[in-house]
Amino acid sequence: xxxxxxxxxxxxxxxxxxxxxxxxxxxxxxxxxxxxxxxxxxxxxxxxxxxxxxxxxxxxxxxxxxxxxxxxxxxxxxxxxxxxxxxxxxxxxxxxxxxxxxxxxxxxxxxxxxxxxxxxxxxxxxxxxxxxxxxxxxxxxxxxxxxxxxxxxxxxxxxxxxxxxxxxxxxxxxxxxxxxxxxxxxxxxxxxxxxxxxxxxxxxxxxxxxxxxxxxxxxxxxxxxxxxxxxxxxxxxxxxxxxxxxxxxxxxxxxxxxxxxxxxxxxxxxxxxxxxxxxxxxxxxxxxxxxxxxxxxxxxxxxxxxxxxxxxxxxxxxxxxxxxxxxxxxxxxxxxxxxxxxxxxxxxxxxxxxxxxxxxxxxxxxxxxxxxxxxxxxxxxxxxxxxxxxxxxxxxxxxxxxxxxxxxxxxxxxxxxxxxxxxxxxxxxxxxxxxxxxxxxxxxxxxxxxxxxxxxxxxxxxxxxxxxxxxxxxxxxxxxxxxxxxxxxxxxxxxxxxxxxxxxxxxxxxxxxxxxxxxxxxxxxxxxxxxxxxxxxxxxxxxxxxxxxxxxxxxxxxxxxxxxxx
Amino acid sequence: xxxxxxxxxxxxxxxxxxxxxxxxxxxxxxxxxxxxxxxxxxxxxxxxxxxxxxxxxxxxxxxxxxxxxxxxxxxxxxxxxxxxxxxxxxxxxxxxxxxxxxxxxxxxxxxxxxxxxxxxxxxxxxxxxxxxxxxxxxxxxxxxxxxxxxxxxxxxxxxxx
Ligand SMILES: Cc1ncc(C[n+]2csc(CCOP(=O)(O)OP(=O)(O)O)c2C)c(N)n1
Numbered sequence: 001x002x003x004x005x006x007x008x009x010x011x012x013x014x015x016x017x018x019x020x021x022x023x024x025x026x027x028x029x030x031x032x033x034x035x036x037x038x039x040x041x042x043x044x045x046x047x048x049x050x051x052x053x054x055x056x057x058x059x060x061x062x063x064x065x066x067x068x069x070x071x072x073x074x075x076x077x078x079x080x081x082x083x084x085x086x087x088x089x090x091x092x093x094x095x096x097x098x099x100x101x102x103x104x105x106x107x108x109x110x111x112x113x114x115x116x117x118x119x120x121x122x123x124x125x126x127x128x129x130x131x132x133x134x135x136x137x138x139x140x141x142x143x144x145x146x147x148x149x150x151x152x153x154x155x156x157x158x159x160x161x162x163x164x165x166x167x168x169x170x171x172x173x174x175x176x177x178x179x180x181x182x183x184x185x186x187x188x189x190x191x192x193x194x195x196x197x198x199x200x201x202x203x204x205x206x207x208x209x210x211x212x213x214x215x216x217x218x219x220x221x222x223x224x225x226x227x228x229x230x231x232x233x234x235x236x237x238x239x240x241x242x243x244x245x246x247x248x249x250x251x252x253x254x255x256x257x258x259x260x261x262x263x264x265x266x267x268x269x270x271x272x273x274x275x276x277x278x279x280x281x282x283x284x285x286x287x288x289x290x291x292x293x294x295x296x297x298x299x300x301x302x303x304x305x306x307x308x309x310x311x312x313x314x315x316x317x318x319x320x321x322x323x324x325x326x327x328x329x330x331x332x333x334x335x336x337x338x339x340x341x342x343x344x345x346x347x348x349x350x351x352x353x354x355x356x357x358x359x360x361x362x363x364x365x366x367x368x369x370x371x372x373x374x375x376x377x378x379x380x381x382x383x384x385x386x387x388x389x390x391x392x393x394x395x396x397x398x399x400x401x402x403x404x405x406x407x408x409x410x411x412x413x414x415x416x417x418x419x420x421x422x423x424x425x426x427x428x429x430x431x432x433x434x435x436x437x438x439x440x441x442x443x444x445x446x447x448x449x450x451x452x453x454x455x456x457x458x459x460x461x462x463x464x465x466x467x468x469x470x471x472x473x474x475x476x477x478x479x480x481x482x483x484x485x486x487x488x489x490x491x492x493x494x495x496x497x498x499x500x501x502x503x504x505x506x507x508x509x510x511x512x513x514x515x516x517x518x519x520x521x522x523x524x525x526x527x528x529x530x531x532x533x534x535x536x537x538x539x540x541x542x543x544x545x546x547x548x549x550x551x552x553x554x555x556x557x558x559x560x561x562x563x564x565x566x
Numbered sequence: 567x568x569x570x571x572x573x574x575x576x577x578x579x580x581x582x583x584x585x586x587x588x589x590x591x592x593x594x595x596x597x598x599x600x601x602x603x604x605x606x607x608x609x610x611x612x613x614x615x616x617x618x619x620x621x622x623x624x625x626x627x628x629x630x631x632x633x634x635x636x637x638x639x640x641x642x643x644x645x646x647x648x649x650x651x652x653x654x655x656x657x658x659x660x661x662x663x664x665x666x667x668x669x670x671x672x673x674x675x676x677x678x679x680x681x682x683x684x685x686x687x688x689x690x691x692x693x694x695x696x697x698x699x700x701x702x703x704x705x706x707x708x709x710x711x712x713x714x715x716x717x718x719x720x721x722x723x724x725x726x727x
Contacts, residue, residue, distance in 0.1 A: 181637060
């Protein structure tokens with residue numbers, strides 16, 4: 001077998017894992033791998049302007065494509081700059097592999113220049129991580145890293161590569177398969193549990209399917225739809241689950257939780273059976289836990305046993321891949337053979353009730369003469385893009401308005417930092433998504449606060465000629481925090497009002513992109529049209545109502561039925 | 567409720583800190599922790615004593631199992647088990663108390679492992695309750711230093727087949 005240097009092994013492994021593009025930023029401790037990448041020449045590298053951008057771009061690439069995203073950075077500050085991106089991916093179960101340079105093994109522990117214990121720092125926010133001490137272990141570690149990142153409940157894996165390991169040689173014996181005695185994710189559910197689940201479904205009068213990000217990760221959207229249509233059950237989704245079931249479907253109740261629809265939250269509160277699929281009963285979804293779904297039995301499908309029984313008591317736990325579990329459940333229902341009319345009839349009164357709730361308090365907003373309402377911007381964006389864009393979001397009100405007013409029909413079309421809520425995620429994630437799908441329309445819906453957290457990536461997008469469209473909903477506030485101050489802190493707007501906001505149109509121009517601005521409602525449509533039709537990178541800025549709120553809202557710690565409404 | 571967990575983990579550099587980090591990061595507590603290699607040098611046996619209601623213990627076990635380095639987790643306190651801990655205790659042993667300390671050692675079957683003009687160092691082994699009793703009785707005499715191993719445990723084999 002041919003001997004190979006560590007740096008070449010890295011490149012070779014990336015190729016064998018099918019990696020086509022990586023995101024990174026160089027430095028002294030990773031320069032050798034950059035050199036090897038260039039010599040090989042078959043992997044596209046996207047040079048970012050900040051390593052956080054690289055991690056988010058790899059994450060956006062992974063979310064949009066379903067493949068593993070990869071980023072490459074140097075030791076010390078290069079590595080620490082990725083931490084927010086790694087934690088973001090960890091919280092949302094996104095498969096990325098982060099390769100960090102490290103000082104030579106002989107210097108580790110000496111406080112060498114640009115040395116940091118990145119393996120120690122990222123231990124709690126990676127699915128697994130490695131410090132490679134011997135080049136002989138490198139092929140195995142590379143193989144394991146990709147396997148661990150994408151299998152079971154996916155997540156980020158970090159490999160720390162000391163400079164001497166990159167340059168020493170060994171035989172490159174790349175394993176075909178991974179067999180880890182201590183890591184065997186359970187993918188196939190127990191048939192017995194499926195039978196028990198079916199029994200509950202059979203008895204339920206007021207079922208709700210509660211779908212989370214697991215549906216999208218496991219590619220279970222078709223099965224989910226089949227299940228819902230077969231038993232004619234309404235479906236509500238978490239932020240991470242949007243697109244896992246068509247938002248325009250008559251059985252869709254939209255998003256649930258803190259800023260969920262009135263109907264979805266009422267449905268959960270009054271349901272007698274919750275079928276949770278790849279969701280984890282996060283506090284933003286349950287509200288006050290003691291008051292959560294008091295009448296409901298719960299079936300919980302999840303590939304990660306720790307998610308089950310963590311926050312709520314579950315009647316039928318089903319550990320396994322969502323898609324497999326749903327297939328088995330559908331098979332059990334088909335075996336029973338009941339025609340769908342029977343199911344429909346059983347759930348008809350419930351669906352009538354849901355309809356009444358929805359009519360009582362649909363998602364809505366008040367219009368105001370001469371003022372641009374952010375919800376209107378999203379509605380128009382939805383119309384003009386025919387719901388076909390890949391939407392990324394920043395965090396805050398912009399994110400919630402996007403989730404509420406853009407109807408996602410397809411999986412992997414909403415990329416948003418749900419678990420960590422990372423401002424500055426959306427734009428670099430859009431770059432990653434656009435790299436995965438050069439021909440699709442990718443739009444970042446942003447707030448004027450969040451966009452400034454990674455605005456330097458404008459240069460990256462320009463360099464790669466990426467036609468990402470940025471919609472900035474500019475309220476000159478850190479809007480979501482301001483909303484909390486308005487509602488719960490007697491309108492004391494501490495540190496949320498910007499005295500200075502840059503001219504975003506000029507920023508666009510400074511980077512060589514195009515910028516458009518709307519300050520009146522009648523300009524919204526034309527700015528969107530023009531912006532979307534303009535080739536290349538575009539910023540569209542909308543001067544929106546400054547003190548608009550996101551409603552419904554369940555105040556933190558309150559029961560989900562205690563919603564503040566429009 | 568107190569639980570004694572017995573883990574088999576990969577004998578790899580990060581394993582212990584991953585486990586310790588999991589406990590601190592998720593707000594679980596560790597009362598004691600003991601670790602050493604098994605007959606298979608690539609695996610370590612780790613015994614961990616923790617407290618929590620059933621809900622928390624279930625989470626702890628699941629979270630431990632989720633770590634890539636953890637091969638197996640058993641809550642030995644669920645069934646019959648033996649547990650042992652060892653302590654080295656340096657007690658004041660001056661003219662008037664030397665005999666008293668030795669008498670106590672005798673009763674509890676402790677060993678004197680080091681002697682100096684003013685101290686005895688004694689070794690005591692047993693379940694935690696025994697160690698506690700010895701420590702309580704020696705306290706009035708004057709404990710200068712104490713070092714404990716933490717609990718190790720093993721499930722009992724079934725007595726009948
Ligand atoms: C990195 C980071 N820092 C702080 C926060 C807390 N936070 C949540 S929403 C928000 C305001 C976001 O403001 P902006 O981007 O302007 O969006 P808006 O809410 O106005 O739409 C802040 C500061 C966060 N989520 N992420």
